[in-house]
Amino acid sequence: MSVSRRTLLTSAAGAAVAVGTSTSPATAATPENVDAASATRTLRQAADYAVAKLRAVAPGVTAFPVGTKFEKWTYSQNGDWVGGFWPGQLWLAWLHSGEEQFKALALASAEKLAPRRDDTTTHDLGFLFYPSWVTAWRLTGDEKWRAGAVQAASSLIKRYNPAGRFIRAWGALSDPNNAGRVIMDTMMNLDLLAFASAQTQDPKYLEIAVAHAKTAQRNFLRPDGSSPHVFDFDPVTGAPIGPNTVQGYSPASCWSRGQAWGLYGFTTMHRRTGDAEFLTTARRLADFALSRLTPDNVPVWDYLAPQAPHDIKDASAGVIMACGLLDLAELTHRPHYRDSALRILTAVSRTCLTTNSARAEASVARCTRHRPAEDGIEVSLPYADYYLLEAILRVLDRPKADRAIDLSSV
Ligand code: GLY
Numbered sequence: 034m035s036v037s038r039r040t041l042l043t044s045a046a047g048a049a050v051a052v053g054t055s056t057s058p059a060t061a062a063t064p065e066n067v068d069a070a071s072a073t074r075t076l077r078q079a080a081d082y083a084v085a086k087l088r089a090v091a092p093g094v095t096a097f098p099v100g101t102k103f104e105k106w107t108y109s110q111n112g113d114w115v116g117g118f119w120p121g122q123l124w125l126a127w128l129h130s131g132e133e134q135f136k137a138l139a140l141a142s143a144e145k146l147a148p149r150r151d152d153t154t155t156h157d158l159g160f161l162f163y164p165s166w167v168t169a170w171r172l173t174g175d176e177k178w179r180a181g182a183v184q185a186a187s188s189l190i191k192r193y194n195p196a197g198r199f200i201r202a203w204g205a206l207s208d209p210n211n212a213g214r215v216i217m218d219t220m221m222n223l224d225l226l227a228f229a230s231a232q233t234q235d236p237k238y239l240e241i242a243v244a245h246a247k248t249a250q251r252n253f254l255r256p257d258g259s260s261p262h263v264f265d266f267d268p269v270t271g272a273p274i275g276p277n278t279v280q281g282y283s284p285a286s287c288w289s290r291g292q293a294w295g296l297y298g299f300t301t302m303h304r305r306t307g308d309a310e311f312l313t314t315a316r317r318l319a320d321f322a323l324s325r326l327t328p329d330n331v332p333v334w335d336y337l338a339p340q341a342p343h344d345i346k347d348a349s350a351g352v353i354m355a356c357g358l359l360d361l362a363e364l365t366h367r368p369h370y371r372d373s374a375l376r377i378l379t380a381v382s383r384t385c386l387t388t389n390s391a392r393a394e395a396s397v398a399r400c401t402r403h404r405p406a407e408d409g410i411e412v413s414l415p416y417a418d419y420y421l422l423e424a425i426l427r428v429l430d431r432p433k434a435d436r437a438i439d440l441s442s443v
Pocket residue numbers: 114218280290402
């Protein structure tokens with residue numbers, strides 16, 4: 034379907050956004066005009082719904098939600114890789130609603146991550162400590178959160194391989210398995226390093242983040258802007274071996290959540306460094322993902338799996354991508370990225386929320402954790418709930434989003 038001209042979309046913050054005349058699938062496939070008032074209403078309702086869900090569920094939660102089984106959260110005691118998203122959601126709920134109970138719950142949940150500050154067995158320390166402890170410091174000014182986040186960054190840089198100029202994704206440092214394995218997701222852990230350099234005035238953290246991002250940029254991006262989930266290197270020489278996958282369909286496919294992590298992560302790295310190449314890379318990742326978006330504006334789990342585009346969905350990829358696109362629109366001054374983000378967000382809000390279920394404990398449904406392992410197919414995931422709120426806050430009240438996560442540029 035080709036659409037000639039769309040109405041104006043206006044963010045709640047008041048910035049006018051002209052919806053482009055592009056005939057890209059994302060634009061052309063949208064079944065209806067999305068006007069400013071309607072998009073704002075939909076997103077506000079979705080945020081209110083997410084906050085109401087947290088109001089009902091969070092007081093009974095004593096560990097870290099990792100995903101749902103038949104609509105009920107299952108939990109990790111130590112946070113696994115997702116432990117930052119629960120306190121993160123609670124912080125965003127506090128900002129959106131002003132209800133003090135969310136602040137108390139966020140503080141209690143963030144506190145439980147304390148032992149992970151010294152965890153050198155994973156690259157996930159940014160996911161764990163940015164939305165929880167960095168945000169806690171930004172919102173409370175309490176030094177303990179700032180110091181703890183810097184400590185987590187110090188643990189993360191122990192995973193840097195200077196020969197290959199990358200941060201190793203998985204496995205204990207003493208374990209030779211996976212020693213040369215790099216994954217796109219790590220792009221999201223780099224902002225913790227930028228934070229640590231800014232706080233300590235020690236450039237080493239950001240230098241490692243930049244080195245890793247350059248390595249990823251050189252090796253993950255295919256000519257069409259798609260990317261594999263994994264890239265393997267020789268851990269001793271640092272020489273590239275080749276693309277691979279764990280959560281995508283194949284080394285030649287494009288796992289949609291990985292693509293979204295890359296889009297968001299490279300955009301953030303541009304914010305922190307001003308490096309124009311990071312922005313170009315983010316745009317290439319965005320343009321490929323948007324070219325593969327289906328008419329319903331909810332990403333399929335892997336854009337290049339054999340059944341795509343008629344395959345299972347991953348709404349988490351959609352909301353992560355929406356956050357990245359909103360940021361990309363600001364930094365490139367290209368409003369069509371914002372239009373696309375709004376289409377994804379309104380689509381997720383209208384077709385992926387759990388609103389018709391009295392049983393559901395999460396807000397966003399239709400997310401896929403690990404398709405090849407047949408683990409978590411169209412379930413709810415804590416990062417989908419977190420990034421839905423982050424994206425909506427970016428649209429409805431950017432200054433509030435900036436209070437939680439640093440949206441300034443160098
Ligand atoms: N970072 C792991 C995932 O996105 O599933």
